[in-house]
Amino acid sequence: MNTKRSANRRNKKELILEKAIEVFARKGSQQTTIADIAHAAKIAQGTVYVYFDSKEALLNECMQVIIGPELQGIIDSTKDIPDTMERLYEFFVKHITLVKEKPYIARFLTMEARQNEDFYSQYPDYNPLKRYIDHVVLNADIAIAEKRIRSIDTHAFAILLVGAMDFAMSMWLIQKDNLDIVAIAANIRDILKYGIND
Amino acid sequence: MNTKRSANRRNKKELILEKAIEVFARKGSQQTTIADIAHAAKIAQGTVYVYFDSKEALLNECMQVIIGPELQGIIDSTKDIPDTMERLYEFFVKHITLVKEKPYIARFLTMEARQNEDFYSQYPDYNPLKRYIDHVVLNADIAIAEKRIRSIDTHAFAILLVGAMDFAMSMWLIQKDNLDIVAIAANIRDILKYGIND
Amino acid sequence: MNTKRSANRRNKKELILEKAIEVFARKGSQQTTIADIAHAAKIAQGTVYVYFDSKEALLNECMQVIIGPELQGIIDSTKDIPDTMERLYEFFVKHITLVKEKPYIARFLTMEARQNEDFYSQYPDYNPLKRYIDHVVLNADIAIAEKRIRSIDTHAFAILLVGAMDFAMSMWLIQKDNLDIVAIAANIRDILKYGIND
Amino acid sequence: MNTKRSANRRNKKELILEKAIEVFARKGSQQTTIADIAHAAKIAQGTVYVYFDSKEALLNECMQVIIGPELQGIIDSTKDIPDTMERLYEFFVKHITLVKEKPYIARFLTMEARQNEDFYSQYPDYNPLKRYIDHVVLNADIAIAEKRIRSIDTHAFAILLVGAMDFAMSMWLIQKDNLDIVAIAANIRDILKYGIND
DNA sequence: GATGAATGAGCTTTCATTCAT
DNA sequence: GATGAATGAAAGCTCATTCAT
Numbered sequence: 122m123n124t125k126r127s128a129n130r131r132n133k134k135e136l137i138l139e140k141a142i143e144v145f146a147r148k149g150s151q152q153t154t155i156a157d158i159a160h161a162a163k164i165a166q167g168t169v170y171v172y173f174d175s176k177e178a179l180l181n182e183c184m185q186v187i188i189g190p191e192l193q194g195i196i197d198s199t200k201d202i203p204d205t206m207e208r209l210y211e212f213f214v215k216h217i218t219l220v221k222e223k224p225y226i227a228r229f230l231t232m233e234a235r236q237n238e239d240f241y242s243q244y245p246d247y248n249p250l251k252r253y254i255d256h257v258v259l260n261a262d263i264a265i266a267e268k269r270i271r272s273i274d275t276h277a278f279a280i281l282l283v284g285a286m287d288f289a290m291s292m293w294l295i296q297k298d299n300l301d302i303v304a305i306a307a308n309i310r311d312i313l314k315y316g317i318n319d
Numbered sequence: 320m321n322t323k324r325s326a327n328r329r330n331k332k333e334l335i336l337e338k339a340i341e342v343f344a345r346k347g348s349q350q351t352t353i354a355d356i357a358h359a360a361k362i363a364q365g366t367v368y369v370y371f372d373s374k375e376a377l378l379n380e381c382m383q384v385i386i387g388p389e390l391q392g393i394i395d396s397t398k399d400i401p402d403t404m405e406r407l408y409e410f411f412v413k414h415i416t417l418v419k420e421k422p423y424i425a426r427f428l429t430m431e432a433r434q435n436e437d438f439y440s441q442y443p444d445y446n447p448l449k450r451y452i453d454h455v456v457l458n459a460d461i462a463i464a465e466k467r468i469r470s471i472d473t474h475a476f477a478i479l480l481v482g483a484m485d486f487a488m489s490m491w492l493i494q495k496d497n498l499d500i501v502a503i504a505a506n507i508r509d510i511l512k513y514g515i516n517d
Numbered sequence: 518m519n520t521k522r523s524a525n526r527r528n529k530k531e532l533i534l535e536k537a538i539e540v541f542a543r544k545g546s547q548q549t550t551i552a553d554i555a556h557a558a559k560i561a562q563g564t565v566y567v568y569f570d571s572k573e574a575l576l577n578e579c580m581q582v583i584i585g586p587e588l589q590g591i592i593d594s595t596k597d598i599p600d601t602m603e604r605l606y607e608f609f610v611k612h613i614t615l616v617k618e619k620p621y622i623a624r625f626l627t628m629e630a631r632q633n634e635d636f637y638s639q640y641p642d643y644n645p646l647k648r649y650i651d652h653v654v655l656n657a658d659i660a661i662a663e664k665r666i667r668s669i670d671t672h673a674f675a676i677l678l679v680g681a682m683d684f685a686m687s688m689w690l691i692q693k694d695n696l697d698i699v700a701i702a703a704n705i706r707d708i709l710k711y712g713i714n715d
Numbered sequence: 716m717n718t719k720r721s722a723n724r725r726n727k728k729e730l731i732l733e734k735a736i737e738v739f740a741r742k743g744s745q746q747t748t749i750a751d752i753a754h755a756a757k758i759a760q761g762t763v764y765v766y767f768d769s770k771e772a773l774l775n776e777c778m779q780v781i782i783g784p785e786l787q788g789i790i791d792s793t794k795d796i797p798d799t800m801e802r803l804y805e806f807f808v809k810h811i812t813l814v815k816e817k818p819y820i821a822r823f824l825t826m827e828a829r830q831n832e833d834f835y836s837q838y839p840d841y842n843p844l845k846r847y848i849d850h851v852v853l854n855a856d857i858a859i860a861e862k863r864i865r866s867i868d869t870h871a872f873a874i875l876l877v878g879a880m881d882f883a884m885s886m887w888l889i890q891k892d893n894l895d896i897v898a899i900a901a902n903i904r905d906i907l908k909y910g911i912n913d
Numbered sequence: 914g915a916t917g918a919a920t921g922a923g924c925t926t927t928c929a930t931t932c933a934t
Numbered sequence: 935g936a937t938g939a940a941t942g943a944a945a946g947c948t949c950a951t952t953c954a955t
Contacts, residue, residue, distance in 0.1 A: 133918085133919095151349045154944085154945065154946080155945080155946065155947080156944095156945085156946095164919075164920090165919065165920045165921055166920090166921070166946090166947085167919070167920055167921060167922095167947085167948080167949080168918080168919055168920070169947095170946090170947065170948075171917095171918065171919070171920095175946080175947080176945095176946065176947090206515075250486075261515075264515075270515040270516060271513075271515060271516065273506070273509070273510055273515055274503075274506035274509070274510070276503065276506075277503050277506030277507045277509075277510060278506075278510055278515065280483050280486055280487050280490070280503060280507065281479055281482075281483045281507055281510060281511070283486060284479075284482035284483040284484070284485060284486030284487065285478050285479045285482040285483065286482070287482060287485075287486055288448070288478055288481060288482030288485055288486065289478050289482065292452075292478070304472075305472070305474065305475045305478060308471070308472035308474075308475030308476075309475045309478065309479055311471065311472070311475075312471050312472070312475060312476055312479060312511065312514070313479070313510065313514060313515055314514050314515060314516050315469075315514040315516055316510070316511060316512050316513040316514030316515075316516075317404075317459075317468040317469060317471055317476065317511055317512060317514075318468060318469065318512050318513055318514075327935095331935090331936095352927085352928060352929080353928075353929060353930085354928075354929095357938095362936080362937085363936060363937040363938050364928095364929090364930090364937085364938065364939095365930090365931080365932085365936065365937055365938060365939095366935080366936055366937070366938095368929090368930070368931080369935065369936070373929075373930080374928095374929065374930090525914090529914090529915095547745045550948085550949060550950080551949075551950060551951080552949075552950095555917095560915080560916085561915060561916040561917050562916085562917065562918095562949095562950090562951085563915070563916055563917060563918095563951090563952080563953085564914080564915055564916070564917095566950090566951070566952080567914065567915070571950075571951080572949095572950065572951090602911075646882070650886075657911075666911040666912060667909075667911060667912065669902070669905070669906055669911055670898075670899070670902035670905070670906070672899065672902075673899045673902030673903045673905075673906060674902075674906055674911065676879050676882055676883050676886070676899060676903065677875055677878075677879045677903055677906060677907070679882060680875075680878035680879040680880070680881060680882030680883065681874050681875045681878040681879065682878070683878060683881075683882055684844075684874055684877060684878030684881055684882065685874050685878065688874070701868075701870065701871050701874060704867070704868035704870075704871030704872075705871045705874065705875055707867070707868070707871075708867055708868070708871060708872055708875060708907065708910070709875070709906065709910060709911055710910050710911060710912050711865075711910040711912060712906070712907060712908050712909040712910030712911075712912075713800075713855075713858075713864040713865060713867055713872065713907055713908060713910075714864060714865065714908050714909060714910075727939085727940095748923085748924065748925080749924085749925065749926085750923095750924085750925095758940075758941090759940065759941045759942055760925090760926090760941090760942070761926085761927080761928080761940070761941055761942060761943095762939080762940055762941070762942095764925090764926065764927075765938095765939065765940070765941095769925080769926080770924095770925065770926090915955100916953100916954100916955080917953100917954105917955100918952105918953095918954095918955105919951105919952085919953090919954105920949100920950100920951085920952080920953105921949100921951105922948105922949100922950105923947105923948090923949100924946100924947085924948075924949105925945100925946095925947090925948105926944105926945085926946090927943105927944090927945080927946105928941100928942100928943100928944100928945105929941100929942105929943100930940105930941085930942105931939105931940085931941075932937100932938105932939095932940090932941105933937100933938105933939095933940105934936100934937080934938100934939105
């Protein structure tokens, strides 16, 4: 009984989260109404408030669902690649692949994330791309220690890499057809590796 | 008379635009009301609608004012630097300087710009950073032709450079104190120049 | 079995009533939600509706519980005081004592009771202070018949006495600290007894 | 121009206040919706918010309108009666007359006033009947100094008088037909003057 | 009987937009 | 052109009540 009830509860909450992510991503959080989400989930508006305190709380949980499993999943899935730079490259590619499969993630990362300044100020660690930055810095530090790359400023390197990822995503969202994002990834790798100098 | 009237008209329209940019940048366009702007410009709310069809039209004109003079100004002011790569680096630095002086520009470029998907879809060329991308691609192509740099994919290079600029700006907006954006610029230059390989 | 069941039923209903009185008195009936009461009674919201038809019905039963045992108790406990006026004074004092011990009673008498105009119109006899008025009139009539007091308008006298009690309670609810309600009672007695004339 | 506009503004605000008092008095503030008031004033709901910050602010202004001019008017209009006790009696009678003419005042004084505990805590001086209490205390003190009445506790006396007024109003609101409130006033005067003792 | 998730009508409040002056 | 009072649609949110379990 309890387990079934509890399962229903979790399912309903997850259903709302899932639909909310969809709608938020499609319309933007400001343009999305609770009525939109309730309609998408085929529930009454009031039901949303059974599971979430407010629209803002719902949005925050959506972001954490994305930031948590999805982004961490990418970091984790590349963990075992031995070559450090290969690992970062794979990380880059997997991120792009994820975004191509679930464009709403890009939507959250590049758009919603930037609007919630208050959210950031309160929980700076939830900044989704901050996690990426940390990951890149960590790996680049290792690569330097292992003498696989020269001694560079790893924070600047992380901004280059993550900034390029983020920007490529943004552009891809707008002009999907004209952007071969996978080819771009390979070329970015080449530039970062050898530089632009002769 | 006519010219004077016309001048008044232009002045009042420019006054509204100027104040709107200020308020939009400070509060975000969604949080900004027409009343806020009218108050900032010390005019009546109805007057805004004498010069602009709607709030959205006003926002769009604000973006064009920024994208136009301000960003083009940076491109133009670095036009005469002879060395191509030096020119791009100066462009990068001037952009950062501009943003540090007028943070509302960053606000528009990194936040507002991404919210107006409709705007983009309708007018893809108004994408502010698109102009930067074009500028970087153009210059990198020249640099290759002049054999100042090796033959790279200039589009990927542009994404790296502009993406890093944009991302650094975003981070700087959130955590101004902990980000020495000028030092980062220098380190990014170094990485792009020589690559990370030994 | 049946008796036990019935006892359980009565117990649960009394539990709800008891907790409802507490919560209604603390927050006011309008600010109180069924969820508040269910929470206070540690039962499910739906259970409230097993015993009461509606929130309003619950409130009405609460009022009757208070008007019944509590107020009647005061009347009864002073029944045996032989001197009529002494009896009324004691009645006054006991009422004050009761209210000081159970302030939620004052809350109901002075606040909730006045809001339910519909309730009154339907059941005028449930007006809690009406019972007091009747009691005072009855006793004053007796006192006159016994020639303990002069022939006054006993209804006016009852309004004076009960009105003063009610008003003193109201003020005491608002500014508990600054009102020595017992001293006031003694002084009111003196005025009523001898009048204000020299 | 300005004066006409300004006059319109004041008129509209007064119109809203007037209608709000009517509706609040008829339905109670909690049961009254902004839509009710807007409908009564034949304006749009939003217009209410042009003149008042919130429903609560509107209610507060309603109370002040009543507490201010109306109650003070009674106090003022009896100022010139030379005999102190006669003055207080006239004050009592005028209050009753006012309430009979504008029953909504009674509604506010006896009902709304008691519900807004928060309001009281914040602005204890706005307590409408507090003003009456002060007035009675002041006059009774004078009467004692003038040796027109004996030395009584004037605060207790004020509670008797104002409490009786308030209670009589409450009862009259509920059972208008069966209460000759003017006769009661005369009898209350008699009791207070000579006491109940032989 | 007991539960509590689900409901949806109804509330207050906001604000882009209009229009008589 | 300029005004700002007026509008009313639409939003987020609450909560008494219901009903399948």
